[in-house]
Amino acid sequence: MAIELRDLTLGYDGHPAVHHLDGTFADGSLTAIVGPNGSGKSTLLKGITGILKPIGGSIERGATRTKQIAYLPQSAEIDRSFPATVSDLVALGHWRSRGLWGAITGADYGAVREALAAVGLRGFEDRPLDTLSGGQAQRALFARVMLQDADVILLDEPFTAIDEKTTADLIALIRRWHGEKRTVVAVLHDIDMVRQVFPEALLMAREPVAWGATAEALKSDNLLKARRMTEAWDEHAAWHDTGHHHSHHGGRAA
Numbered sequence: 585m586a587i588e589l590r591d592l593t594l595g596y597d598g599h600p601a602v603h604h605l606d607g608t609f610a611d612g613s614l615t616a617i618v619g620p621n622g623s624g625k626s627t628l629l630k631g632i633t634g635i636l637k638p639i640g641g642s643i644e645r646g647a648t649r650t651k652q653i654a655y656l657p658q659s660a661e662i663d664r665s666f667p668a669t670v671s672d673l674v675a676l677g678h679w680r681s682r683g684l685w686g687a688i689t690g691a692d693y694g695a696v697r698e699a700l701a702a703v704g705l706r707g708f709e710d711r712p713l714d715t716l717s718g719g720q721a722q723r724a725l726f727a728r729v730m731l732q733d734a735d736v737i738l739l740d741e742p743f744t745a746i747d748e749k750t751t752a753d754l755i756a757l758i759r760r761w762h763g764e765k766r767t768v769v770a771v772l773h774d775i776d777m778v779r780q781v782f783p784e785a786l787l788m789a790r791e792p793v794a795w796g797a798t799a800e801a802l803k804s805d806n807l808l809k810a811r812r813m814t815e816a817w818d819e820h821a822a823w824h825d826t827g828h829h830h831s832h833h834g835g836r837a838a
Contacts, residue, residue: 586611586736586767587632591641594624594631600639601627603791609736611646612765614758616778618802619788620814625771626658628788629738632769645736654734656725658741664713670724671696671709677731699727704753719750726754737761739770743777755781775802789813 587609594602602624609615617625630636632643633655645653654677674696700708703723708716716724722742729737739758743751758781761768772778778785778798785798789810794801 586613586646587769588644588646589641590644592631592638592643593640594627594636595639596627596636598639601790602631602788604641605788605792607786607792607795609767609769611767612762613784614762614768614782615770615784615786616782616798617769617771617786617788618773618775618778619793619810622790623788623810623814624790625788626740629655629740629769629771632736632738652733652735653738654729654732654736655738656729656740656742659718659722659725659744662721662725664716664721666713668713669709670700670705670711670713670716673713673724674699674727674731677728695731696727699730700724702730703727703757704750719746722746722754723750726757730757734766736767737769739768741771741773743772743774775807778802 589605589607592602592605593600601622605628617628619625627636631638633653635655671693675692677699678692678695697706697709700706703726705720705723705727708720708724713721713724726742729739742754746754755777758768758770770782772782779802782798784796785801786795787793787801787806787810791813793810793813794803794806
């Protein structure tokens with residue numbers, strides 16, 4: 585197993601946002617995390633990366649080399665006004681192997697160029713970050729993830745505010761990672777996309793609602809249960825994308 589959650593509770597300043605979550609992301613699995621706004625999805629990713637420490641329970645990373653987790657935060661958390669080029673951003677994918685202040689070699693920059701070409705940004709190496717569109721910036725961030733060459737890849741709403749072509753290209757990259765037996769976990773709100781692309785799904789409403797084969801986990805009664813659980817603690821809760829329903833097949837009920 586890649587990641588096992590044991591009675592996991594996560595939160596901020598002692599206030600839980602994820603309660604009593606048990607389950608496993610198997611090695612090489614491709615899983616979507618879905619749920620209404622405020623249901624703890626991004627909090628869970630931050631816990632798996634180690635950014636947040638558990639309030640209770642534990643996260644076991646099994647045979648996964650703890651260092652080998654690549655994390656792509658929500659685009660809103662990226663400062664595109666920082667005076668850097670696309671190459672600078674993507675080259676950060678080397679920092680684990682080079683150290684924060686280690687020299688980036690010519691071969692490293694060759695890898696940067698290859699990664700940019702793979703995400704459709706050939707020739708963008710010297711472009712300032714603040715000149716990129718949302719879709720271009722997201723492609724560059726996927727290129728940075730590629731350079732990390734991680735066993736586990738965590739993506740937090742990777743398709744927000746980007747065009748359909750970019751979305752399709754990045755989905756193809758996720759499928760490639762899955763084919764390479766990497767463990768990929770993505771927070772998503774487009775349920776149709778989840779049903780089409782992700783074999784497994786974890787449906788959350790602060791507590792686990794269902795976890796397993798997507799078609800099973802995201803059945804309409806489970807989606808309704810998640811909405812009602814969320815509304816019970818937040819009268820303003822809504823699905824991030826109210827028009828879509830996602831689903832993918834997995835195996836366990838949580």
